[in-house]
Amino acid sequence: MSWAVLPGFVSVREAFGETTVTIERERIRDACTRARDDGFTFLADIVTTDYLGWGDKGVSGYIGTGNIGTGLGIGGGRDLHQPSTQGYQALPAPKPKRFSLSYHLLAMEQPPRRVRLQCWLDEDEPVQSVVSVWPTADWHEREQFDLMGVRFDGHPNLVRLLMPDDWEGHPLRKDYPIGGEPVRFSDAE
Amino acid sequence: MTVAPEKSARSMRDWPIVFPPPYEGSRIPPRVPTILDVPADLAATDDILQINFGPNHPSTHGVLRLIVDLDGEQVVGLNAVIGYLHTGFEKTMEQKTWWKCVTYPERIDYVGYQNAELVFVLAVEKLLSLEVPEKATWMRTLLCELNRIHSHLVFLGTSALELGAISMFWYCFRERETILDLYEMVTGARMHTRYFQVGGLAEDIPDGFHAECRKFVEWMPHALDDYLALLDRNAIWLERTKGVGVLSAQDAIALGQSGPNLRASGVDWDLRRDQPYLAYDQVDFRVPVYAGGDVYDRYRVRMDEMAESTRIVDQCLRRLERMDGRPWIADDRKVVLPPREELHTSMESLIHHFKIVTEGFRVPEGEIYVAIESPRGESGCYLVSDGGPKPWRVHFRAPSLVALEATATCMSDALVADMIAVVGSLDAVMGDTDR
Numbered sequence: 065m066s067w068a069v070l071p072g073f074v075s076v077r078e079a080f081g082e083t084t085v086t087i088e089r090e091r092i093r094d095a096c097t098r099a100r101d102d103g104f105t106f107l108a109d110i111v112t113t114d115y116l117g118w119g120d121k122g123v124s125g126y127i128g129t130g131n132i133g134t135g136l137g138i139g140g141g142r143d144l145h146q147p148s149t150q151g152y153q154a155l156p157a158p159k160p161k162r163f164s165l166s167y168h169l170l171a172m173e174q175p176p177r178r179v180r181l182q183c184w185l186d187e188d189e190p191v192q193s194v195v196s197v198w199p200t201a202d203w204h205e206r207e208q209f210d211l212m213g214v215r216f217d218g219h220p221n222l223v224r225l226l227m228p229d230d231w232e233g234h235p236l237r238k239d240y241p242i243g244g245e246p247v248r249f250s251d252a253e
Numbered sequence: 254m255t256v257a258p259e260k261s262a263r264s265m266r267d268w269p270i271v272f273p274p275p276y277e278g279s280r281i282p283p284r285v286p287t288i289l290d291v292p293a294d295l296a297a298t299d300d301i302l303q304i305n306f307g308p309n310h311p312s313t314h315g316v317l318r319l320i321v322d323l324d325g326e327q328v329v330g331l332n333a334v335i336g337y338l339h340t341g342f343e344k345t346m347e348q349k350t351w352w353k354c355v356t357y358p359e360r361i362d363y364v365g366y367q368n369a370e371l372v373f374v375l376a377v378e379k380l381l382s383l384e385v386p387e388k389a390t391w392m393r394t395l396l397c398e399l400n401r402i403h404s405h406l407v408f409l410g411t412s413a414l415e416l417g418a419i420s421m422f423w424y425c426f427r428e429r430e431t432i433l434d435l436y437e438m439v440t441g442a443r444m445h446t447r448y449f450q451v452g453g454l455a456e457d458i459p460d461g462f463h464a465e466c467r468k469f470v471e472w473m474p475h476a477l478d479d480y481l482a483l484l485d486r487n488a489i490w491l492e493r494t495k496g497v498g499v500l501s502a503q504d505a506i507a508l509g510q511s512g513p514n515l516r517a518s519g520v521d522w523d524l525r526r527d528q529p530y531l532a533y534d535q536v537d538f539r540v541p542v543y544a545g546g547d548v549y550d551r552y553r554v555r556m557d558e559m560a561e562s563t564r565i566v567d568q569c570l571r572r573l574e575r576m577d578g579r580p581w582i583a584d585d586r587k588v589v590l591p592p593r594e595e596l597h598t599s600m601e602s603l604i605h606h607f608k609i610v611t612e613g614f615r616v617p618e619g620e621i622y623v624a625i626e627s628p629r630g631e632s633g634c635y636l637v638s639d640g641g642p643k644p645w646r647v648h649f650r651a652p653s654l655v656a657l658e659a660t661a662t663c664m665s666d667a668l669v670a671d672m673i674a675v676v677g678s679l680d681a682v683m684g685d686t687d688r
Binding site for chain 2: 079080081082084105106107108109111113114115118119156157166168170172174175176178180195198199200202203207211220221224225226227228235236240242
């Protein structure tokens with residue numbers, strides 16, 4: 065199949081033997097439906113990546129603990145694994161938006177085909193849910209909503225999956241502080 | 254005149270082969286695929302009893318919570334709640350260097366630990382474009398198959414225990430103990446071995462392993478005969494498993510089921526054969542497929558897989574016995590720790606050792622998804638690297654999470670007592686589900 069026939073097709077790239085097809089955010093459900101009808105009957109995974117701080121100097125893993133000791137918000141514990149800033153041969157290529165949302169599809173054929181459909185979104189930009197395309201997307205989307213804060217329009221039951229219902233924040237985002245929960249000591253009250 | 258080349262028989266048939274469905278249409282709940290809603294007419298009556306099953310119930314295989322609506326003994330509503338074992342592995346791994354991360358995946362799926370470790374290591378190696386020595390590939394295949402037997406033994410022992418066959422538990426854990434002893438011999442640890450290293454294996458195969466492993470390979474078929482004799486003509490076991498928790502092939506694919514659960518629903522699909530990794534394209538094995546889609550067929554698939562895995566272990570062993578003295582890890586000093594003895598004599602080795610241990614090796618920028626056939630199905634690892642010594646993003650496609658999505662569909666016409674059998678047969682590991 066030529067990838068350009070997918071609705072909302074933007075671009076296609078090959079890397080490490082894998083095909084990544086970028087799709088417009090607004091048309092992801094149409095593209096997924098078309099891909100499914102074309103043989104990609106198996107949705108393996110949905111995953112979001114947060115690129116906040118990507119390629120910034122001195123940032124190699126995350127930001128979020130940088131404000132420790134400055135009194136700017138929560139945090140705690142010293143980062144024992146401070147990323148080293150030297151030795152980068154090149155800064156990584158910039159990304160179009162903050163989040164990438166990837167759908168890993170598999171066509172059960174001989175030989176099998178795999179493709180990654182990808183769309184880009186900023187904070188507060190919703191995506192269409194694909195639960196109506198693949199029922200298995202239910203928990204995958206709930207997980208991405210829970211841990212990354214991606215909103216899926218049309219999901220029948222978009223509530224947290226892994227974290228408690230009353231949890232605040234989305235833990236896998238790069239600006240989510242690590243270093244443990246603040247501990248209240250009795251002598252500090 | 255030219256004649257079109259004949260297509261091989263393999264490419265002529267539809268793939269995967271799908272067997273006739275056990276029921277018509279789809280049973281996936283229409284509103285939310287993972288929640289079985291109480292029918293409106295029943296909900297209006299006062300007869301529905303809602304019970305909370307778990308999360309701390311011994312037969313939930315960990316901490317699964319099921320909110321069940323009962324009409325008498327009939328299950329009419331079901332909602333699975335997970336997350337009680339969420340430990341934030343993916344977030345933690347973003348803070349660790351690549352080579353420290355290897356310890357985490359095996360704690361995610363703590364029953365199929367060796368396969369979980371493998372998928373991460375394979376993904377990193379793919380990003381690095383690193384060649385792995387032949388001996389390491391064969392040893393990895395062997396250990397992954399031992400681990401598959403181990404995982405299926407835990408499934409069989411605990412599932413049978415829950416349905417009343419207590420002695421099965423002791424028999425299964427007897428063989429499991431042998432496997433763990435083999436692991437201890439090779440890696441020094443019974444579980445969570447950290448034996449796979451980016452580039453190969455952490456240590457050479459110890460003397461005496463081949464002989465011990467051969468003993469196991471020779472014994473295992475007898476043990477499987479024991480299990481079959483205990484269970485396969487056991488009237489109670491058959492009554493409790495046959496026709497229970499049925500899932501059709503179409504529903505299984507739509508629900509993303511993989512591994513034994515998919516093959517028990519009549520879909521002939523196994524990544525080891527269809528998208529080979531390690532040395533699976535060089536070993537001879539059969540992929541067991543059953544068409545019934547019920548608890549019994551899931552048990553039969555795993556039983557047959559144990560026999561096939563034993564055959565694979567045997568074939569790996571034959572290869573490995575001829576590979577004594579060959580390298581077990583790649584010779585790329587930018588990624589692999591130098592041999593210990595070189596540290597006393599070579600300045601470069603000392604520098605490399607120091608750099609890898611303190612800062613970690615760097616992995617080229619890119620994103621990647623690698624999938625393997627773990628004991629529970631398609632276990633995937635998605636990695637994003639920014640070119641630094643730590644992963645930017647790590648994500649695991651957890652087959653257990655997906656397996657539990659099928660609970661509502663499987664339970665659509667079941668009794669409350671069948672719930673135990675169904676949840677057991679889906680073989681979810683809660684560590685893998687919640688990560």
